[in-house]
Amino acid sequence: MSNPLADMDKPDVIFCIGTNMTECHPVAATGIKRALAKGAKLIVADPRHIVLADLADVYLPLRVGTDSALLLGMAHVIAREGLVDQAFMDARTTEGMAFLEHVQRFSPEWAEEITGVPAADIEQAALWYGQAERGAIYYTLGITEHICGVENVQGLCNLVLMTGNIGREGTGINPMRGQNNIQGAGDAGALPNNYPGFQPVTDPENQEKFEKLYGKKVDLENGITKVTALEMCGDQIRAMFIDGENTVVSDPERAHCEKALRSLDFLVVADLFLTETAELADVVFPVSAWGEVDGTQTNTERRIQRLRAAVPSPGVARPDWWVISALAKRMGFQGFEYEGAKEVFNELCEVTEIYHGVDWDKVEDGAFSWPIPFDGHPGTPMLHADVFENGRGIFNLVEQRDPAETVDDDYPVWLTTGRRLASYHTRTQTGRSAGIDYLLSEESLEIHPDDVDEWGLADGSWAIMSSRRGSVRVRVKATKRSPRGTVFTTFSFADVPVNALTGGGYDPITQTAELKVCPVSVVPE
Amino acid sequence: MSDNIDDGGNGALSTMTLDGEDVGFTPGETVYEVSERYRREIPTLCYDERLEPFGGCRLCIVEVEGSHNPVASCTTKAAQGMKVTTKSGRLEMHRRVLLELVASENRDLDVDPMSGYASGEMATLLDRYDARTGRFLGLRSGTSHPDDPNPFILRDYENCISCFRCVRVCAEQEGDYAISVMNRGFGTQITTEFDGILKDSACTFCGQCIQTCPTGALADLKALASKDVPGETKLTRTICPYCGVGCSVDLMTRGDQVVGVLPAMDGPANHGALCVKGQFAFDFIGHEDRLDTPLVRGDDGQLHPATWDDALDKAAEGLLAAVDNHGRHSLYVVASGRAPTEAAYMMQKFVRAGLGTNYIDNCSRA
Numbered sequence: 001m002s003n004p005l006a007d008m009d010k011p012d013v014i015f016c017i018g019t020n021m022t023e024c025h026p027v028a029a030t031g032i033k034r035a036l037a038k039g040a041k042l043i044v045a046d047p048r049h050i051v052l053a054d055l056a057d058v059y060l061p062l063r064v065g066t067d068s069a070l071l072l073g074m075a076h077v078i079a080r081e082g083l084v085d086q087a088f089m090d091a092r093t094t095e096g097m098a099f100l101e102h103v104q105r106f107s108p109e110w111a112e113e114i115t116g117v118p119a120a121d122i123e124q125a126a127l128w129y130g131q132a133e134r135g136a137i138y139y140t141l142g143i144t145e146h147i148c149g150v151e152n153v154q155g156l157c158n159l160v161l162m163t164g165n166i167g168r169e170g171t172g173i174n175p176m177r178g179q180n181n182i183q184g185a186g187d188a189g190a191l192p193n194n195y196p197g198f199q200p201v202t203d204p205e206n207q208e209k210f211e212k213l214y215g216k217k218v219d220l221e222n223g224i225t226k227v228t229a230l231e232m233c234g235d236q237i238r239a240m241f242i243d244g245e246n247t248v249v250s251d252p253e254r255a256h257c258e259k260a261l262r263s264l265d266f267l268v269v270a271d272l273f274l275t276e277t278a279e280l281a282d283v284v285f286p287v288s289a290w291g292e293v294d295g296t297q298t299n300t301e302r303r304i305q306r307l308r309a310a311v312p313s314p315g316v317a318r319p320d321w322w323v324i325s326a327l328a329k330r331m332g333f334q335g336f337e338y339e340g341a342k343e344v345f346n347e348l349c350e351v352t353e354i355y356h357g358v359d360w361d362k363v364e365d366g367a368f369s370w371p372i373p374f375d376g377h378p379g380t381p382m383l384h385a386d387v388f389e390n391g392r393g394i395f396n397l398v399e400q401r402d403p404a405e406t407v408d409d410d411y412p413v414w415l416t417t418g419r420r421l422a423s424y425h426t427r428t429q430t431g432r433s434a435g436i437d438y439l440l441s442e443e444s445l446e447i448h449p450d451d452v453d454e455w456g457l458a459d460g461s462w463a464i465m466s467s468r469r470g471s472v473r474v475r476v477k478a479t480k481r482s483p484r485g486t487v488f489t490t491f492s493f494a495d496v497p498v499n500a501l502t503g504g505g506y507d508p509i510t511q512t513a514e515l516k517v518c519p520v521s522v523v524p525e
Numbered sequence: 526m527s528d529n530i531d532d533g534g535n536g537a538l539s540t541m542t543l544d545g546e547d548v549g550f551t552p553g554e555t556v557y558e559v560s561e562r563y564r565r566e567i568p569t570l571c572y573d574e575r576l577e578p579f580g581g582c583r584l585c586i587v588e589v590e591g592s593h594n595p596v597a598s599c600t601t602k603a604a605q606g607m608k609v610t611t612k613s614g615r616l617e618m619h620r621r622v623l624l625e626l627v628a629s630e631n632r633d634l635d636v637d638p639m640s641g642y643a644s645g646e647m648a649t650l651l652d653r654y655d656a657r658t659g660r661f662l663g664l665r666s667g668t669s670h671p672d673d674p675n676p677f678i679l680r681d682y683e684n685c686i687s688c689f690r691c692v693r694v695c696a697e698q699e700g701d702y703a704i705s706v707m708n709r710g711f712g713t714q715i716t717t718e719f720d721g722i723l724k725d726s727a728c729t730f731c732g733q734c735i736q737t738c739p740t741g742a743l744a745d746l747k748a749l750a751s752k753d754v755p756g757e758t759k760l761t762r763t764i765c766p767y768c769g770v771g772c773s774v775d776l777m778t779r780g781d782q783v784v785g786v787l788p789a790m791d792g793p794a795n796h797g798a799l800c801v802k803g804q805f806a807f808d809f810i811g812h813e814d815r816l817d818t819p820l821v822r823g824d825d826g827q828l829h830p831a832t833w834d835d836a837l838d839k840a841a842e843g844l845l846a847a848v849d850n851h852g853r854h855s856l857y858v859v860a861s862g863r864a865p866t867e868a869a870y871m872m873q874k875f876v877r878a879g880l881g882t883n884y885i886d887n888c889s890r891a
């Protein structure tokens with residue numbers, strides 16, 4: 001997020017796109033509800049009539065996978081109505097002229113054709129955002145889990161850059177990170193293209209620095225992503241070590257993924273439970289859970305916070321860092337002598353620019369959001385206040401692109417996937433917490449009541465849903481939260497492995513899977 | 526005079542007198558807020574600093590020079606030159622009578638502290654004012670919903686004192702408007718939209734109402750289920766393990782068991798708010814399915830319990846075999862987006878310092 005969570009009740013116009021925030025980031029959503037109570041306007045764009053849509057002043061029910069078209073239509077209106085912040089564009093951006101010319105082609109009427117959203121509503125949303133004193137954008141995986149995820153984000157950035165809605169309280173472009181520490185994992189360098197602190201591995205200066213630090217010559221090129229690695233299993237990739245991820249259930253194309261892991265010579269998994277993925281392993285390490293370990297985690301506003309142990313681990317389970325370093329030592333690797341999480345974290349701070357100004361003791365109260373470049377620096381709750389990290393903000397001339405697969409006679413229905421309030425991911429944790437079953441005991445497929453009738457189904461009956469890759473059996477739930485022709489479910493329950501169906505394509509740049517769009521057929525059992 | 530003096534932006538210092546002492550204040554502050562800052566310990570029941578003041582219980586009354594009746598300090602704004610008395614025989618008697626009145630509506634005065642964050646407030650005040658008499662025994666407000674089968678929230682309205690903190694927290698903090706107030710006086714009743722069970726209302730089971738209830742009328746059923754676990758309740762500050770918001774919580778433990786979660790009112794990302802996962806989905810860590818020993822696949826193709834020594838040997842051997850036979854680019858590692866940052870750092874060091882590759886990713890792409 002460019003802006004802190006504490007800002008969320010401060011905008012006068014809020015634009016939520018591809019975020020089911022009341023269910024996925026409930027406490028963040030309370031900020032938005034407070035802003036609304038103070039009179040802020042809410043624009044919600046989502047294929048499904050989610051709870052946020054109930055609260056919206058204008059709701060844009062776009063067809064799945066048409067975000068870019070919607071954003072281009074909005075940019076067109078903002079440009080046409082003269083709502084561009086020219087001073088901001090002159091001072092802080094480049095390619096602005098080209099972009100303003102580019103968007104002339106994309107009228108709201110054009111966008112309506114593609115998105116299905118009435119042009120008048122696109123106009124209204126654009127006017128509000130364009131006129132906002134403090135306009136803030138919030139998004140999550142509804143924007144990124146597409147083959148055009150990068151373009152979608154660039155489309156949002158374009159809106160921000162043309163209106164100057166950044167660098168001030170209550171504004172910004174704010175992706176909400178899904179998992180508790182997905183931010184921290186990236187910060188720490190668990191990426192094929194970055195050393196810790198997002199230092200590119202292809203930069204000779206960084207190479208030299210880490211070669212000296214780690215005493216090892218490191219590849220000069222980027223590594224490969226997990227998606228690519230899974231494709232190469234059994235071929236170039238012969239062994240894997242997976243920490244705390246139920247890859248088989250959470251990743252797209254389950255059959256492919258399972259086959260990939262089975263084709264390895266050797267698989268090591270560290271986890272809390274014997275997950276579907278751990279069951280395939282040759283060696284399984286038991287790790288300590290939340291509540292049993294000391295450590296740090298970094299939230300969606302880049303705030304570094306301390307985790308503390310309250311109870312002992314079961315049996316001989318050990319913290320992840322201990323397991324990894326023990327294995328490294330056993331393999332003869334150098335530099336893995338640590339006494340505790342504190343030492344590990346302090347080393348990360350030493351080698352990482354953005355964490356350089358803190359250490360284990362300084363993050364005790366969670367007072368710092370990175371970057372904290374030096375000791376005494378107050379941290380950076382708000383990014384891009386005066387300058388952009390990488391110089392000037394660049395407009396991108398994005399275009400609308402179809403999803404990897406589109407509906408046809410055989411697969412005439414759009415499936416989109418997501419999460420629900422009372423469960424988390426593959427339910428390895430929420431599914432094992434008492435009482436959660438009362439709120440959510442089984443998976444269901446949300447279908448518009450008229451489609452339920454037309455497709456010969458009934459509320460509560462069983463349906464078979466198939467894509468080009470597989471089929472699942474799932475219970476039907478009639479609800480107007482789904483629009484006609486689009487159905488919704490989650491990948492939370494093992495008995496409805498919906499990721500057996502997904503996986504039609506990946507964003508070519510980030511290799512994020514297109515989990516939000518998958519053509520399917522839905523028929524009575 | 527002491528800290529926090531502000532001239533209100535117009536050059537004139539804002540000052541008032543508190544029990545004879547001159548004090549400064551920021552225009553807009555209530556008399557209660559000023560008194561708190563000067564440690565006056567005015568009793569309150571319907572007050573929650575996160576919520577709009579409500580002025581319902583009148584326990585926080587103070588005397589203001591020039592006005593005949595005492596006023597509620599939580600709803601009265603401080604004013605230049607105001608002379609306030611926070612403690613006097615008359616005020617204390619008033620407060621005691623008020624407390625006795627509330628107590629008379631109330632069945633259970635000894636509330637288990639596991640009930641919720643603020644659940645002891647009422648009982649503490651009764652003791653402070655020695656107000657546990659049966660002077661006004663009689664009518665009680667509210668009826669319970671023991672029939673609400675939800676596993677999280679006890680709804681025992683016989684203990685309700687109509688402070689409406691639950692209704693207000695649900696509306697103002699949570700924005701859910703799941704519960705509301707029906708009737709007035711002794712007939713007062715907190716209820717959901719259709720007087721039904723919470724699951725059929727807009728309730729998201731965030732638990733906020735439990736944590737602000739000062740009497741335990743609304744209480745944390747999951748924590749109360751452990752009230753007989755021996756030992757003192759210990760609190761440990763940590764962060765919720767679910768989403769990227771990163772809400773601060775205090776884990777309640779007894780012995781080696783986690784028995785509940787309290788929201789951290791000073792949590793920088795949540796200021797006391799939580800959702801159903803952070804509030805109630807904590808007990809997976811003690812689940813019987815937890816792995817408690819390493820497992821190694823045997824010649825029979827099955828996974829068998831093993832010692833760390835054996836498991837580490839086996840794992841090192843297996844991974845090194847791949848590297849030796851197919852090169853260092855045959856080994857790939859995946860870090861967790863759920864584990865602490867130290868795990869991710871260690872994982873990337875594993876491939877970079879150990880193998881000299883960048884063959885690592887985390888689970889953010891799916």
Ligand code: SF4
Pocket residue numbers: 678691694695699701702703704723727728729730731732733734735
């Ligand atoms: S649990 Fe939360 S949503 Fe439900 S009634 Fe209480 S405050 Fe409202």
Ligand code: SF4
Pocket residue numbers: 025026027028765766767768769770771772795798799800801802803804
């Ligand atoms: S309590 Fe809910 S909103 Fe807060 S971090 Fe946990 S899952 Fe996210």
Ligand code: FES
Pocket residue numbers: 568569570571572579580581582583584585586597598599600
């Ligand atoms: S605390 Fe002021 S009236 Fe209740």
